[in-house]
Amino acid sequence: MKTLNVIKPLLKFMASMLIFLFVSRLILSIVYFHRVLAISNWYLLFAYGIQMDLLFLSYFCFLPALLLLILPNFIINKIGQFFRWYFVIIMFYMVFMELSTIPFINEYDMRPNRLFIEYLQYPHEVIGMLTKGFLAPLIIVSVLAVISAFLLIKLTKNWFTETNTKYIYKLILLPFVLVVLLVCARSSTAKHPADPSTAAFSSDHLVNDLAISSGYSLYYAAYTMKDEKDAGKMYGQMNYDKALFTVKSDMHIADSLFVNDPNSPLLHKQIPLKTREHPYNLVILLQESLGAEFVGALGGLPLTPNVDSLAKQGQLFTRLYSTGTRSVRGIEATVAGFPPTPSRSVVKLGYSQTNFYTIAELLKNLGYNTSFIYGGMATFDNMGSFFTGNGFERIIDGNDYKNYIFKGDWGVCDEDLYRKADETFKSYGDKPFFSLVFSTSNHTPYEFPDGRINLYDKKKNTRNNAVKYADYSIGYFFNLAKKSNYYKNTIFIIVADHDTRTYGKMIVPIRKFHIPAIIIGPDVPKGTYNKICSQIDISPTALDYMGIENENPMPGRDLCQFPDSIPGRAILQFYQINAFLEGNKVLIMQPGKKISSFIYNREKNTLNSVKQDTLMKDKALSYVSLASYLYHKREYNIPYREK
Numbered sequence: 190m191k192t193l194n195v196i197k198p199l200l201k202f203m204a205s206m207l208i209f210l211f212v213s214r215l216i217l218s219i220v221y222f223h224r225v226l227a228i229s230n231w232y233l234l235f236a237y238g239i240q241m242d243l244l245f246l247s248y249f250c251f252l253p254a255l256l257l258l259i260l261p262n263f264i265i266n267k268i269g270q271f272f273r274w275y276f277v278i279i280m281f282y283m284v285f286m287e288l289s290t291i292p293f294i295n296e297y298d299m300r301p302n303r304l305f306i307e308y309l310q311y312p313h314e315v316i317g318m319l320t321k322g323f324l325a326p327l328i329i330v331s332v333l334a335v336i337s338a339f340l341l342i343k344l345t346k347n348w349f350t351e352t353n354t355k356y357i358y359k360l361i362l363l364p365f366v367l368v369v370l371l372v373c374a375r376s377s378t379a380k381h382p383a384d385p386s387t388a389a390f391s392s393d394h395l396v397n398d399l400a401i402s403s404g405y406s407l408y409y410a411a412y413t414m415k416d417e418k419d420a421g422k423m424y425g426q427m428n429y430d431k432a433l434f435t436v437k438s439d440m441h442i443a444d445s446l447f448v449n450d451p452n453s454p455l456l457h458k459q460i461p462l463k464t465r466e467h468p469y470n471l472v473i474l475l476q477e478s479l480g481a482e483f484v485g486a487l488g489g490l491p492l493t494p495n496v497d498s499l500a501k502q503g504q505l506f507t508r509l510y511s512t513g514t515r516s517v518r519g520i521e522a523t524v525a526g527f528p529p530t531p532s533r534s535v536v537k538l539g540y541s542q543t544n545f546y547t548i549a550e551l552l553k554n555l556g557y558n559t560s561f562i563y564g565g566m567a568t569f570d571n572m573g574s575f576f577t578g579n580g581f582e583r584i585i586d587g588n589d590y591k592n593y594i595f596k597g598d599w600g601v602c603d604e605d606l607y608r609k610a611d612e613t614f615k616s617y618g619d620k621p622f623f624s625l626v627f628s629t630s631n632h633t634p635y636e637f638p639d640g641r642i643n644l645y646d647k648k649k650n651t652r653n654n655a656v657k658y659a660d661y662s663i664g665y666f667f668n669l670a671k672k673s674n675y676y677k678n679t680i681f682i683i684v685a686d687h688d689t690r691t692y693g694k695m696i697v698p699i700r701k702f703h704i705p706a707i708i709i710g711p712d713v714p715k716g717t718y719n720k721i722c723s724q725i726d727i728s729p730t731a732l733d734y735m736g737i738e739n740e741n742p743m744p745g746r747d748l749c750q751f752p753d754s755i756p757g758r759a760i761l762q763f764y765q766i767n768a769f770l771e772g773n774k775v776l777i778m779q780p781g782k783k784i785s786s787f788i789y790n791r792e793k794n795t796l797n798s799v800k801q802d803t804l805m806k807d808k809a810l811s812y813v814s815l816a817s818y819l820y821h822k823r824e825y826n827i828p829y830r831e832k
Contacts, residue, residue: 195257195265195354196366199250202276203243205344206283210242210402211235213287217399220291224694225399228391237388237400240376244383245405247373249279254370258363262352269349276348277341284337285330286403292326293403296633296690298698300398302764303410304515307533385409386781392796393694394766420817423531424767424778427807427814435811436744441755448740450828453546455742455819459729462749465736468621469710470679471552472614473523473731474666475627476659477516480688481703483656492645492656495664496683496705503681503709506718506748510702510759510770511687512725516627517570518762519686522724524548524625525579526743527825528816529762531780535820536575543578546742546826548728549623550580554827555737558622560585562610564629565600581625585609597636599629603662604638611669614679622675627686631659652689680710680734684727696777697768700794702761710734721757721770722748742825744812760812769809774802776809784809 214235218225225231253272257265265272286301293301376383388400398406421427433454437447440457448456481487486497486505512522517534521527525547527535535541549559560583567573567586576584587600590609595602610626630637635655642661645653663683670676685704706727713734725745732739733749756772769776775787775796784806787796819825 195352195359196254196362198272198276198348199254199257199366201348202280203246203250206246206280207239207242209284210287211238213290213402214238214399217290217294221294221395221399224393224395227694228393228396230390231396233390234388234396234400237390238402240383241385241388241401241405243373244376245402245408247370249276251367251370251374254366255363258359258366261356262354265349265352273345273349277338277345280341280345281334281338283402283404284341285334286407288330288333288337290403292330294395294398298395298690299764300401300403300406301410302406304764305407306411384781386779389779389782392696394696394698394763395694420530420532420767420813423765423780424810424813425784427810429815429818431807432811432815432818435807436815439758439808439811440744440746441752442747448828453742453824453826453828455744455815455825456740456828457742459732459737459739459741459747461733461736461738463712463736464738467678468555468737469735470557470614470621470675471548471623471682471731471735472610472679473625473682473684473727474663475516475519475523475625476663476683476685476705477628477631478652478687478689479631479656479659479685479705480701481705482688482700483653484705487703487705490645490653490656492653493660495660495667496707499663499667499683499709500705500707502715503707503713504716504718506706506708506722508719508721508757509684509704509706509726510699510721510723510761511685511704512723512760513762514687514702514764515570516686517572519684519724520572520575520625520627523684523686523727525825526725526728526741526745528725528744528760528812529767530813530816530820531762531765531767532817532820534570537571538820540820540823541579541825542574544823544826545575545579547576547579547581548732548741549576549625551732551739551741551827552621552623552737553580553582555739556621558582558617558620560613560622560624562606562613562624562626563587563600564590564603564606564627576625583613585613595636595638597630598634599632599636601629602637603628603630603659604641604665607662607666607669611666611673614670614675615673617675628659628662630662631655677711680708680713680731682727682731683707683709684724695794695796696779697761697763697766697775699761699768699770699775699789700791702759708734718748720748720751721759721772722746723759725760740827742819742827744815758808760809767809767813769805769812771805771808774799774805776802776805778809778813 385401389397446458450456482489484493485491486500512518512529517536520536521534553559559581561576561581562585565587567584590601593601593605635650637658642657645657684706688701726748729743729745729747733747758771761768765780767778773789775789778784786799786801788799
């Protein structure tokens with residue numbers, strides 16, 4: 190019908206993209222069939238897929254539809270090529286994102302999301318990682334993208350020919366077309382419009398992800414970054430006073446220890462088991478991507494003989510969980526003791542660049558020399574800015590290594606890092622010091638010097654071999670340290686920032702948050718700590734072993750004095766999902782969905798739905814809500830700073 194000629198390009202766009210996205214989803218379902226077929230109602234991913242595709246495609250059609258049906262024909266005929274290229278660009282974006290999906294899923298076990306956006310800020314590191322670790326997928330995706338662009342240009346060549354649809358017919362069509370697009374865009378009769386959480390129909394987060402397109406996944410991640418600033422909008426509102434009371438109660442310390450400073454509501458006195466006139470130094474060796482699955486002492490692969498040996502020389506935490514899946518999340522928890530929120534880590538947020546508590550700030554005010562030592566560039570993930578503004582007096586990064594053994598895309602190798610650390614610590618003489626030493630070698634593309642280890646895998650640059658080299662380097666550092674005067678006066682902590690690829694069938698793959706932590710030093714008991722605990726507990730526990738009486742706002746627990754009768758807990762942020770683990774119970778909060786409770790079977794690695802625990806729900810929501818409040822109110826600090 191000639192009457193419909195004016196909107197034929199919209200219909201062609203919708204039809205061609207729906208077919209393409211259906212085929213793409215079908216291919217992905219075949220590639221990951223072992224995950225899809227494990228879900229009894231797997232077919233729903235195609236039903237939800239069509240719903241989500243119509244929703245997203247309608248966004249792009251609304252403005253062109255409005256213009257095509259309102260503007261006179263002579264104007265449309267003149268600017269037809271503008272509409273054509275608009276649709277070419279949108280279609281290319283959708284196609285490119287689908288082409289990028291399999292490599293991204295293979296690395297992160299989910300469709301492209303905010304991580305895709307954040308990595309674009311660091312082109313040097315990312316280009317090096319892609320060309321060395323993902324060269325074949327990069328070439329394939331690039332070639333297919335070029336071919337797709339050519340085909341899209343050919344496909345749309347005759348989409349916008351001259352139209353002579355009578356204006357009265359256009360005005361008649363206008364309300365019908367706009368209503369249809371609005372209905373598709375809203376795609377819900379509920380109070381709120383549909384969004385990716387609408388398609389969360391299974392217990393496997395990847396299968397849920399397959400129900401939405403990668404183009405929509407990336408768009409929604411970028412769009413919701415503004416809402417991530419408010420945890421209440423994502424998980425449900427929690428009154429500030431109730432959140433504060435609940436978190437304080439869950440810290441299990443005497444009310445008399447809280448300072449009741451209105452500018453720092455969590456500020457409390459910490460009195461160690463043994464106060465020392467000359468407290469010990471503190472060194473945190475933050476290990477890149479060292480999950481429990483790679484640590485022999487935790488039942489993992491036999492890749493860490495040095496770490497396993499050191500575990501016998503100190504206290505090994507056998508059930509410690511990371512707070513997230515990114516390095517900055519591990520830094521946030523380990524150095525600031527700050528619980529995770531759905532926002533980006535405070536390392537990257539504006540309000541926390543100064544006057545935000547870190548253990549470095551606390552120790553600097555107690556006369557300690559403080560430093561951050563890194564083999565790459567401290568500008569990565571905004572670390573340099575955060576550290577400089579919050580108590581780290583000295584930043585040592587890739588620019589400070591003159592005679593290095595080996596340098597890869599992420600910086601100098603771990604041996605160079607630890608040699609620099611040892612030299613730095615010796616330079617302090619008898620002065621107390623704190624240092625965060627952050628490794629890099631165990632990161633794609635897994636580059637390290639030859640001749641250091643007996644390869645576990647035949648191919649050199651693999652994750653397992655990189656872990657083995659990282660372990661070799663830890664042994665190298667302790668051999669240096671034990672020959673130095675500072676060794677006998679220092680508390681050493683070996684802890685991972687996170688595990689490697691966080692994948693699994695569960696909504697939150699809890700096993701992939703399990704990481705090692707070892708504390709070694711004078712008077713540190715040798716043995717294991719077997720209760721569940723979190724990265725946010727590391728700093729409070731370290732301060733106790735150091736023998737420092739102090740005031741700090743950390744909600745983490747001093748595990749040296751934590752009652753045996755109370756179950757441990759951990760807080761896990763899995764992108765936009767927050768999980769609270771206590772004993773064998775797990776409470777999971779997802780954006781736009783009801784909070785759900787499960788029993789976690791650690792041996793079988795399964796989640797079984799149970800009736801909701803109200804007290805546990807309050808705890809989970811309180812931690813994430815209070816963290817958000819404290820950040821925005823700028824009340825996570827220590828009082829003797831300048832206000």
